[in-house]
Amino acid sequence: MQHLKNYINGELIVPVSASYLDNYCPSTGKVYSHIPDSDERDVELAYAAAKSAFESWSLTPKEKRSQYLLRIAALIEKNLDRLALAESTDNGKPLKLAKTIDIPRAAANFHFYGTAILHHASTAHSMEGTAINYTLHQPVGVAGCISPWNLPLYLFSWKIAPALAAGCTVVAKPSEITPMTAFLLSEICIEAGLPAGVLNIVHGLGAKVGNAIVSHKDIPLISFTGGTATGKHIASVAAPMFKKLSLELGGKNPNIIFADCDYEKMLSTTMLSSFANQGQICLCGSRIFVERKIYDKFRTDFVKKTKALVIGDPLNEKTKIGAVVSKPHMEKILSYLELAKKEGGAILCGGKQVHLSGEFADGYFLEPAVVEGLSFDCRTNQEEIFGPVVTITPFDTEEEALMMANSTMYGLASILWTQDLTRAHRMANNIHAGIVWINCWLLRDLRTPFGGVKASGVGREGGFEALDFFTEPKNVCIKL
């Protein structure tokens, strides 16, 4: 069985502890590889490599840094099938999704930042004959990047690519639940000839490796994507050390549907925004609010379509719902369905574990669930479940929809369906969320800032903002 290795100072090496964690395949429930159980000693080695590579990498002309990133992007594209298979096996998601979204987006991230850095301008202000004041953007140093399991390579590269482009060197930790594509990325970086120490990938647990990165006194910047509770803990460690911090956290996103929407388009997109990746996308719309005039029709059609979703082998092209990521996560989702019932909700469909046959008999498969009859402020409607579970709730007025949409502690994304342009703009202005999708979902130009408000995060990733995050602006004022 394969033992993954850490990628430190340009080499694949075993963890200092020489001990390993089991890596489970969610669709079979079986251990299929082993992950380094690294600790602070491995982080120290990674830091030392990143530190010694920093001076030369930060002084490498951006055209050259760009070439490395574009080479990595090209190699990800070349290895699309292999990476997609690894991601599907590791995460349980349908292979088709990995092939069409996750892996192409990971390549796009390297491509985007490999080209964006070439156009990252400094500003200069002329003080009318008195002085010229200009701003330099200097890479911060060794960046700590920590990512979650739901879109493993896509979110890992979303941090690493801008950090490297900006001239930082990196100590990165992928989720211990889905380490495989990060391991394959280390092989790709070696093939791309990335100089030793520029990127270091340390595998292992959040409490050991993650914590050692966050609390490292010489890592001045942390870019984290994951749960809100973990983000809160990270902030409590990093803030007193005055680290630069970007936190992309949880969500409980509203999907608000008005009666005047393009119904068929809304229905097919709502199927995706509810259940894509088994509902394990931070941007999924898990609370659906429907104008009462079309509530009954929506309820009937949505439940019918949900029941028809094919659950099964992630490698099968027809599969729409693969396995959820782990046994504890499956149990967490099932416990929320019990809570929904206790809170007075009616499960209109789904909500049970599916026991498939053959090699998938012990896989973590769940029927997608639709729940109705809950108050907007109950726990099921307030807490992030992060699985194939949505609630549906009718509303009568725009004000009521807005009040319910804004009622959670989260503010990551939101979805609006209406043909009324004025209302769409009014609602977009009033919704508390970092992103408002109108008549679409998951559509985004990589140049725009990405992130949430309230408990969904601090700071913005994406676009030129990410290059700004990994650099420190220095103001220079020269007297004429």
Ligand code: NAD
């Ligand atoms: P998680 O917070 O459990 O883990 C995320 C990462 O943090 C993992 O690599 C983990 O090992 C590490 N970690 C855990 N404890 C740590 C600690 N004490 N110090 C440092 N690192 C630590 O999250 P998860 O379960 O992997 O991911 C799911 C969550 O991520 C959901 O809440 C989801 O909404 C969120 N998410 C947010 C976005 C976004 O862009 N806002 C994107 C994807 C996922």
